[in-house]
Amino acid sequence: MASLKLGLYALMLEISAWTGVFLLDAGNDAKLSWYLIIHLFASLLLATFAAALLPAGPARQRIALLCLMAGCSYGVPVAGFxxxxxGVILLRLYRAPPEQEIFESLQLPVFDPHQRQQSGFRQSGLKSFLGNSAVPMNARIGAMVALQYVPGRVSSPLLREVLSDPSEDIRLLAYGMLDNQEKRINRAIDEELKAFSAARQTEGDETPGTGMLEAAQRLSDLYWELVYQDLAQGDLRDYAIGESRRYCELVLSRQPDNAPLNLRLGRLLHEAGDVDAAETAYQRARALGLPATRVLPYQAELCFERRDFAGARRLMLELANWGSLPRLRPVINYWTDSR
Structure with a gap:
């Protein structure tokens, strides 16, 4: 709006400069002086108006352009103005479209399918954060609420650590979260037990059918989740291991070549302390075609518990040939270090 007013003022002054020449009742020198002075102000206002419409640029260039337009308008009385x-109006209305920037070609980074997004806290850092009573209560409660989006294998041990916290609110929240996780699995177990009983009545105990075997495998999975997520403690843990093993062996009695279930049986026997039977189950799972990366870590753990460190080192050397084990890499490097 201000630039438009400058343009109108410049036009009015230019008209006044010319009308004064014809209307003034004075000599030629006075008329010429009138015209030159008014025309000068009109040229300056026109140059200011034009400079405001032009694209922004360095200050030195704008001053030079302002002087050029004012001089052109002043030096050429009618045509210059x-x-x-x-010219300025045409440049304003018919400005050339901006050139499109050329995109720079970048090479894509190497994609690691085993790399996962890290959360704000690592497990060890979150453990110390939750156990620090100097941290504000709201921050600790917020961190605990965020654990509901963390796998149970990670969240359950952290929640158990704060069950002895001095704050009653923290203890109650941790207990409630653990109780909800356990109840969710127990509800699923109850549903599968009903399905197993129904299939058992239909198919009989002598020759378990597909429905009975599927329900038994799901029950083995659910009882194992109680152990794996560290939700079952003490006698309840022993009971969950026994039930998972019982249903696992039921399925294996009809499907002895089921490699994942043989691995499951090995882990259950391992948890129960039957090391020799666990080793046999691990070897059978590997013989049935299960990838070595899924079995060798548990076999190495068995060797370590037997204090067979040479065997553990041998298995770790075998694992070192696999490059897709980022989580086990520090352990593998420790055991395969030649120093």
Missing amino acids: IGVAV
Whole structure:
């Protein structure tokens, strides 16, 4: 709006400069002086108006352009004024479209399918954070609430650590979260037990059918989740291991070549302390075609518990040939270090 007013003022002054020449009742020198002075102000206002419409640029260039337009308008009385005004308006209306920037070609980074997004806290850092009574209560409660989006294998040990916290609110929240996780699995177990009983009545105990075997495998999975997520403690843990093993062996009695279930049986026997039977189950799972990366870590753990460190080192050397084990890499490097 201000630039438009400057343009109108410049036009009015230019008209006044010419009308004064014809209307003033004075000598030629006075008329010429009147015209030159008014025309000078009109040229300056026109140059200011035109500079405001042009694209932004360095200050030195704008000053030079302002002087050029004012000089052109002042030096060429009629054509200069009209030319500057028309030229600026045309430049304003018919400005050339901006050139499109050329995108720079970048090489894609190497994608690691085993790399996962890290959360704000690592497990050890979150453990110390939750156990620090100096941290504000709201921050600790917020961190605990965020654990509901963390796998149970990670969240359950952290929640058990704060069951002895001095704050009653923290203890109650941790207990409630653990109780909800356990109840969710127990509800699923109850549903599968009903399905197992129904299939058992239909198919009989002598020759378990597909429905009975599927329900038994799901029950083995659910009881194992209680152990794996560290939700079952003490006698309840022993009971969950026994039930998972019982249903696992039921399925294996009809499907002895089921490699994942043989691995499951090995882990259950391992948890129960039957090391020799666990080793046999691990070897059978591997013989049935299960990838070595899924079995060798448990076999190495068995060797370590037997204090067979040479065997553990041998298995770790075998694992070192696999490059897709980022989580086990520090352990593998420790055991395979030649020093």
